[in-house]
Amino acid sequence: DAGVIQSPRHEVTEMGQEVTLRCKPISGHNSLFWYRQTMMRGLELLIYFNNNVPIDDSGMPEDRFSAKMPNASFSTLKIQPSEPRDSAVYFCASSTGTGHEKLFFGSGTQLSVL
Amino acid sequence: SQQGEEDPQALSIQEGENATMNCSYKTSINNLQWYRQNSGRGLVHLILIRSNEREKHSGRLRVTLDTSKKSSSLLITASRAADTASYFCATEAFLNAGNMLTFGGGTRLMVKP
Numbered sequence: 198d199a200g201v202i203q204s205p206r207h208e209v210t211e212m213g214q215e216v217t218l219r220c221k222p223i224s225g226h227n228s229l230f231w232y233r234q235t236m237m238r239g240l241e242l243l244i245y246f247n248n249n250v251p252i253d254d255s256g257m258p259e260d261r262f263s264a265k266m267p268n269a270s271f272s273t274l275k276i277q278p279s280e281p282r283d284s285a286v287y288f289c290a291s292s293t294g295t296g297h298e299k300l301f302f303g304s305g306t307q308l309s310v311l
Numbered sequence: 312s313q314q315g316e317e318d319p320q321a322l323s324i325q326e327g328e329n330a331t332m333n334c335s336y337k338t339s340i341n342n343l344q345w346y347r348q349n350s351g352r353g354l355v356h357l358i359l360i361r362s363n364e365r366e367k368h369s370g371r372l373r374v375t376l377d378t379s380k381k382s383s384s385l386l387i388t389a390s391r392a393a394d395t396a397s398y399f400c401a402t403e404a405f406l407n408a409g410n411m412l413t414f415g416g417g418t419r420l421m422v423k424p
Contacts, residue, residue: 299359
């Protein structure tokens with residue numbers, strides 16, 4: 198398996214623009230997570246899906262952020278409008294969803310909002 | 312918010328020495344996991360220890376868990392330059408029905424050849 202695939206690897210955009218990050222989880226995994234990593238705040242869980250249904254989105258910073266999982270093999274994280282403080286590395290991770298096991302992370306998307 | 316806090320934040324050792332990293336957390340847990348992150352890459356799972364376990368080994372890694380002190384340690388024996396990375400502990404809170412992990416701030420380990 199190719200692992201968790203994220204795209205793009207790098208994104209540079211201007212403040213106010215819409216940004217869409219994409220994730221393909223490992224085939225057969227039922228749980229998907231979006232994390233954000235910054236130097237100041239470390240790794241923060243933004244949202245968690247199980248069987249394509251959002252279970253916990255309490256980590257989503259504000260209404261500018263939205264996430265979808267239209268099917269078991271694809272998820273998006275959208276920021277609209279983007280702000281400089283959104284600059285971070287965004288990671289997608291997946292797990293089998295059977296409970297209490299390890300996460301498999303993608304390589305991340307480095308987002309820079311100018 | 313960060314459930315786990317690693318100590319030290321940074322560690323520099325010579326190749327062949329042992330590296331010990333500590334993690335403290337605040338609430339009761341189902342399990343505690345350690346991950347490694349190389350610069351510019353995603354996190355890679357190293358080891359998982361359940362709340363009813365006290366010690367676990369995997370190759371050159373040894374993890375201990377003290378639930379009474381709400382702390383864990385990761386020991387890397389006979390370190391190699393390739394072990395240079397950031398190491399994170401992550402906790403799954405007790406009664407968490409899913410797989411939601413809360414990560415600490417990490418320890419940056421540098422192993423000098």
